[in-house]
Amino acid sequence: MVSTATTPRAKPQVSPHRLERLRQDINRGLERLLPPTSAKPQVVHEGMRYCVLSEGKRFRPLLSLGACEAVGAPARTALSVACAVEMIHTYSLVHDDLPAMDNADERRGQPSCHRKYGEGNAILIGDALLTLAFDVLGRNGTANALAIIQTLSRACGTTGLIGGQVLDLQAISQPSSATERILREIAEWKTAALITASIAAGALAGGGAAAQVKRLERYGQCVGVAFQLIDDVHDGEGMAQVLGRDQARSEVQRLIAQALGMLEPFGKRAALLGELASWLSTTV
């Protein structure tokens, strides 16, 4: 259950109570930033809320808050950035679930967006979430607002979220082409890019120095690939299929140990990031 890493690691220091409070802060922030269902066009506003405010671990926005804290600012400084990150993540789920893509009927324990609101509305609901994320980032008054926008837009682009989804669709339609190299590329683009950017954006919101942001991005890269590997282990797909489940599991632990190593120079201020990585290692 717990990492057997030999590399140094920060001891978990964040109470479940504090994690839960931060999750509530994120949920309240999202609630405030999403347009009210009373305003036109109601169906899109209702759909945005249905998708974003459904049960979620809030892993990516918590990473933003953790990175902000790691560079010495209060976690809440990055709250609007964290909310934008969750909107981006939800947009990508809504579009990936569409019939022309993964054709998923369920998401987060409820009917997927297009099953609930129809395909045309689901496309627009995804578009609206992506657009609102940049609106929020544009209004966000923290340091480095433009750098944050650059970081997140790149992670969403064709060498990030979108590229990963394309490669994933290709790998599904031609399973024989899915080598370990390709699958790692999918993990890096589809999952690790946004996770890394969520961390960099949080660190930038906290006014982090370039060297700090860089080190935290390396933490993010490891956590992101581990996250995708864990998903693959659970589904018996992708990397888990190519590497075998046991090897995939030890690769996860290696990556998380490496991630925790990156946090060393930040000391106690990286407690939240340490906790999130340690939690991840318990889920495989």
Added chain:
Amino acid sequence: MVSTATTPRAKPQVSPHRLERLRQDINRGLERLLPPTSAKPQVVHEGMRYCVLSEGKRFRPLLSLGACEAVGAPARTALSVACAVEMIHTYSLVHDDLPAMDNADERRGQPSCHRKYGEGNAILIGDALLTLAFDVLGRNGTANALAIIQTLSRACGTTGLIGGQVLDLQAISQPSSATERILREIAEWKTAALITASIAAGALAGGGAAAQVKRLERYGQCVGVAFQLIDDVHDGEGMAQVLGRDQARSEVQRLIAQALGMLEPFGKRAALLGELASWLSTTV
């Protein structure tokens, strides 16, 4: 062919040669900003170029350049903003054309994006264009970069492009609900919002003062609603159906005269904006 407006108007002063040169600048800017087809994921990069670099009037990006010039900066100062505007416009066309929306087979004289690349790719190609637009705006070093992002993201949102498309879909499925008020709202959200924001963004890129931006936005509001009315006159739909073709035509001329009146305080510097509005009045 020419407006019979009684309100004052700037005399057209821009040669077709200069308009064509500006269009080429925009096309070259887009060519440079779009990812190369040689890079992965090729299908998405190819599709982005197919949709953006196809024949287009470049009306919106020309408005950005014109607004930049009107506030006293060289038109080219707003070139990357203008390119971002064209990417946003193209994204909205790609998504609106999808089978779950307007189900259009052709666009700009060629097969629509999903007819050429399939539905899943077309969704991703649209997503990628919207994302790239914000990436370009985030990297754009002109004055007021954050204000530009706010202006454009709002125009793309649920009380802009997206809201207009929702109302339009509802009006199509329930033609009896399409009153003049609703149709004007559709015109304002679906068309005028992005046109107005293109102008405001260009003026902001040129370092325009708040009062100048406001006046140019009023020009944009008139031009935007006129633009949608002209579309309706040509298709015999929407407002043209409710008002009747002749009344719709005189409403266009009234709006354009009003738009030209807004340009007065800018004098000769508004020549390009004056020319674009005058051109519009010849197309109805």
